[in-house]
Amino acid sequence: MDSHSITKDDSKGSQASKGSQAHISTVDLHVVGHIDERKLLWKIDFHVVPWLALLYLLNFMDRGSIGNAKLYNLEKSIDITDKQYLVALTVFFFPYALLEPLSNVFLRRFRPSIYLSSMMLAWGLTFHGVIKDYGGLITVRVLLGTAEAGMYPGIVFYISSWYKRSEMGTRIAVFFSSATVAGAFSGLLAAAISNMNGVGGKAGWQWIFILEGLATILISVVSFWIIPDFPTTAKFLTEEERIFVVRRLEDDMKLSAGGESFQMKYVIQSLKDWKTWVAMGIYMGFDGPLYAFSLFLPTIISQVCFQATTANLLSVPVYAWGCFMTCVIGFLGDRIGSRRYINYTLFGVGLIAYIILIVSRTPALSYFAVYLAVSAIYPIIPNSVAWVASNVEGSYKRAVTLGMAIGFGNINGAITANIYRAQDRPWYRLGHGIVLAYITIGLVCSITFAIFLKRENERRDRGERDEVILGMENKRANQCNGTYTSIDEAKKDKGDTWSGFRYTL
Incomplete structure (x- = not known):
């Protein structure tokens, strides 16, 4: 049989489960005619991935733009100290991390088009540009963390509901690469918007928040009509194509692709599964460094002899390189089919990068090390996410596992948001040393994850x-x-x- 097609005869006798919103039964399978799998995948890619990438670009840009605004007198304007600024960064992560596991369950129970769009509208309405004092900053950061909590794990889980295990890495990498684009774009945007300083009686840093918030609100409204729902109900697919998508996912061990009803036992299965807890260590290993890097890259660059606008502009090629590497590694992960070695290599590169940053006393060498760091931190995330998601079956169990792992990883942002202290400038030894420790934890947990998976496969073979x-x-x-x-x-x-x-x- 052609690997990219399925015929009527081949589909007879196949079975798909009942979905919570639609029913795909054995009787339906007779309608499946000759379908070109490659063309169908392109069709799904076109409808699913680009808009998700745009949503995450705005998500990451809105979250991290405070790092750009800081360089344009945010602290001085609202009369806060460096420690108060760090506290404001920290409080974001508590609601953000704690609400992620629960949010994924809601995403599975409700339509993604409604849930993701509503979430985006909520964080767009948290206008940072209107704050006047420290209390206002704390309030909007807590609200932002609450509103954004489900976006990243929700998108990851959503993608895992559409693609086979060997296809997820590339798609997750493409969507996640928008985080690096956000880093680059926010630097350019901040440098440009800062010229509006004084317009309408508002400072440049206020305009950064205001214009980005308005863009988010506009895109969130459009998203209600753009985001497709799960395969069993997606309107851009024909009935024949919906059945085919479910069939191919079930053949790839995604046995719940046809849909499953929520039962508390799926949550318990996730909590009892060792993979959930080791995955939390892997996510800790890259999420801690991710937030340290994204929140403080402009500051780190500016403290080695560059001015605010120059520092923002010099962050652009760093993120552009990170975007390129993220896509390349995502592609290789799907083609090679062995994600453990990619994790080992990337964590190793991260270790080298931060050892250089710790010992360096030369701005040019430190800037080079930043490129090594972005080459490791950003690409390892989609590879690890695809690795974990592909090894957890059951849509609700996978939703809980991803939510817990991502949530625990993100709570470490509350720690790394405080490690680059003003008194440690310009070389920030303490901050770099803590990031180095995080990367070591990620490498150890990746090795542990691979060893346990291999042993379990051998037990099943016996x-x-x-x-x-x-x-x-x-x-x-x-x-x-x-x-x-x-x-x-x-x-x-x-x-x-x-x-x-x-x-x-």
Whole structure:
């Protein structure tokens, strides 16, 4: 059979589960005709990925623009100290991280077009440009963290609901590369908007927040009509294509692709799964450095003999390089099919970058090390996200696992938002040393994740996880692994713990 097509005869007898919003049953499969899989993937890519990238660009830009505004007298205008500024950065992360696991469950229960768009509208309305004092800054940062909490894990989970495990890395990398574009664009935008200083009686840093907030509100309104929902209900697909998408995902061990009803047991399965807890360590290893890097890159550059506007402009090529590397690594991850070695390599490059930053006393060498750092920190995120998501089956279980891992990773932003202190300028040894420790934790957890996955695959190859299937003779089957009336029942009940599921390394 052609690897990029499916015929009517081949589809007979296949089964897809009932979705919460639509039902795709065995009876429906007879309508599936000859479909070109490659063309269908391009169609999905066109409707799903670009707009998600735009949403995340605005998400990351709105969150990090405070770093650009700081260079244009934000602290002086509202009369705050450096420590108060760091506290304002910190409070963002508490609601942001704590609400992420719950947010993903809501995304699965409601339409992504409504949930993601509403979330975006909410954070667009948190106008930083109207604050007058320290209390106002704290308030808007808490509200921003609350409103943005579900965007990143929601997009990751949403993408995992559309693509096979071998396809997610590239798509996640493309959408996440918008974070690096946001870093570059925000630097250019801040430098340009700062020229509006005094217009309408407002400072340049206020205009940065105001104009970015208005852009976010406009895009959020349009998003209600642009974002497609899950495959079972997506309007841009024909009925034939919807059935085909679900079928191909189920064949890729995404057995819940047809939809599943929420049950508390899926949350418990995630909490009991060792993968959830090790993944939290991996996410800690790159999210801590990510926020330190994005919030303080302009400051770090400015403290090695560059002025505010120059520092913002010099951050642009750094982020452009990070965007390029993120896309390249995402592509390689899907093609090579071994994400563990990519993680090992990128964390290793990160270690080298921050060792250089710690020992360097030359602005040019430090600037070079920043390029090494962005080459590691940004590309490793989509690779790790795709690695974890592809090894957790069950849509609700995957939603909770991703929410917990991403939430725990992001809470570390509350720590790294405080590590680049004014008294440590211009070389910031303490900050770089803490980031180095985070990267080490990420590398150790990546190695642990790979070792445990490999051992579990070997156990399944030996039949140690085989379930008892009534009516089927299997001498290796053990009642401790469960007793089921059919293989399909075992698949749906056990998810990635089913004996036939193989983890990707």
